Amino acid sequence: MELEALQGIYSEVKDLGAQIVVLTPELERYTRALHKKLNLTFDILTDLHLKIAEQFRLLYVLPDYLREIYRSVGNALDRFHDEPEFRLSMPARYVVDKHGIIRAADVSADYTIRPEPSDTLNALRALKDQLAPGRPSFVYPN
């Protein structure tokens, strides 16, 4: 659902001069199928063994009692991610400016909560206003 929502704002993101990438621990043979199925026009990148998620400090280890449930419904992390340690990334969305500085960050411990794509667009708009020299983001009324 989140990928489709990001696709929904993609043209506006492009108009703002920005790009989208999605990072997932899933192996390429799965991202390829997903990318095709959803007709995405941005890249899904395989963050093998969650190395980049770790650098963003998003990693957690699934508790033992949850592993059994995931297994019972066929969610085989070891197969999809090559991840025998049962680590996962918390869901997160960042906006990074062209200097590599994080300008918006949404991280959630509850995987059923995601930031709205419209919030991401607003962050990009704010960034564009700040970057445009001599263009005030607020004009005083006469």
Next chain:
Amino acid sequence: MADLQSRLDQFKKAFESGAPPYNATQEAIETMHRATRELETSGLANKALKVGDCAPQFSLFNQDQVEVNSPDLLRQGPLVVSFFRGHW
């Protein structure tokens, strides 16, 4: 299109009803709630990188096995980086 969170909420409601196609047991639902509560209480989300931090650089392969690196992307403008746990 309804906003993302209301669609997620709708899915959660359908899943937690225990009805097909998910047929989630009450026990499984309780366990998932417990795990979410524990992760929230751990405060781990507050330790993640924040506004003002420097984003780590990366070089990764996309769905077509083409290498994509963040410095190249950032040269063209701002970047939305979304972390996704998987299709499952």
